[in-house]
Amino acid sequence: MxxxxxxxxxxxxxxxxxxxxxxxxxxxxxxxxxxxxxxxxxxxxxxxxxxxxxxxxxxxxxxxxxxxxxxxxxxxxxxxxxxxxxxxxxxxxxxxxxxxxxxxxxxxxxxxxxxxxxxxxxxxxxxxxLFHPAVRQGRKTLQTGTLGELRYGYAARTHLGPVRQDVDALWDLAIHDIAIFNHWLNETPTQVQAQGTVWLQSQSPNTQFFPQGLSDLVWLKLIYPSGFQALVHLCWLNPDKQRRLCIAGSQGTLIFDELSTSPLTLQRGYLEQTDQYFIPAGQSVEALELEPAExxxxxxxxxxxxxxxxxxxxxxSGWVGAKLVQILSALTTSLNQGGQIVSVP
Incomplete structure (x- = not known):
């Protein structure tokens, strides 16, 4: 520099x-x-x-x-x-x-x-x-193949407010988890699905974009080219505050829990078949060390x-941001269509 x-x-x-x-x-x-x-x-x-x-x-x-x-x-x-x-x-x-x-x-x-x-x-x-130490370390951990075959992901981002008056919970909250999933998987979804519920604001200043009002609760699905799927729960009307994102694989699950004293945890484990039974094996929990950084x-x-x-x-980059906007727009289309699966441009 x-x-x-x-x-x-x-x-x-x-x-x-x-x-x-x-x-x-x-x-x-x-x-x-x-x-x-x-x-x-x-x-x-x-x-x-x-x-x-x-x-x-x-x-x-x-x-x-x-x-x-x-x-x-x-x-x-x-x-x-x-x-x-x-x-x-x-x-x-x-x-x-x-x-x-x-x-x-x-x-x-x-x-x-x-x-x-x-x-x-x-x-x-x-x-x-994307600059959080846990997200950076999570990407490195996934690249080692520690989780085995990646199977699915899930995330929850809930709290009691703040309630936006210009966009819904989807546009306010989802971008964080989508960005992390994309960054960790090194791919972007090709199809998405979303359903929303409105309690507080049935009227929106942008009726073309939010014809049914501003959703306080949103459930969404991201479908990636590899076949990986992620489910995300968003709500700004829930006192159970959660900031949690996980990827589950055949050998364990990587957990980013922003509110935990150990934000990034690797839970190892798999199932072994004995006769007709499946028995848990190889179980352990490891809190991954992170470099302190704002x-x-x-x-x-x-x-x-x-x-x-x-x-x-x-x-x-701007291109990363543009792709996230395209994904959110496709999710909005799905939400307005009552949960139809929509392709991302």
Missing amino acids: RDEKLGIAVFGAGRWGVHLVRNFLEHPNARLIAVVDTEGDRLNALAERFPLDNVKLSTDWEAVMQLQDVQGVAIATPATTHALLIQAALEQGHHVLSEKPLTLDGAESIKLCQLAEQHQRQLVIDHTY PLRQVCGHFLSCMAQNRPSEIS
Whole structure:
């Protein structure tokens, strides 16, 4: 990486934007140039929390895009604004780190990836879980073949809120688990299926996208080219908080439980047949050792490295983000069709 610090502007000073500001302020290879938010109160609160004497705070995103020292922008604004801001940043010659999802439309996401290539700028998507130590180690563990033949996967992401008013639980929560399954399996689903239940918000501001309202509960299935299938349970109306994802194989199960004191566990075991009976054998439990690291700090460092070398992200590029948007769009189609199996483009 080059010696000079890279100039960064953060767009959005909400919950996630605050974390981006903190990480770029602390990173030795970054210089925070500006923070943009439409709400002045958020900017004032940010100034009270962090040393921002040399950082421009603005409600005018177009003016900040024009600042000479800005080389990259980090976007943490609502998903509906991503396409406009990303396009403007790329056309201005900036590299872009965007919060997930890339956009709410697959074709629009692909156009942004193509635009980034056209301008020879890097588009990186903040799929933070792909930089989590447990997810990184999980991928390495799977590559050793320890689980034997991979059979199926399952995940649960539930909690009591926060309840979104712009998208349903599918768009809010599913992208994390889909991203992890894709990363671990090194493939993407070709078919999907989803069913949803609406309790709280039967009316949606986007009736074309969510004609039946915003689903609070979603069950989905991912079907991969290899034949592997994964089932995911999503709900933001359940006090039983779960952040758990597993892959089961013929020799054991790999478990990523974010809420556990041992986030990544390998449970070995298989069945041996004796006469007409199947007997459990080879059972053991191993908590896998992880390197301590803040995932978002890893994301920011990765983005800065991609900027400095002007090379695409091998972990979470715009193309990875676009494929996830296509998968979510197909799941939405399935949900709106009452659970029909839908092919992913």
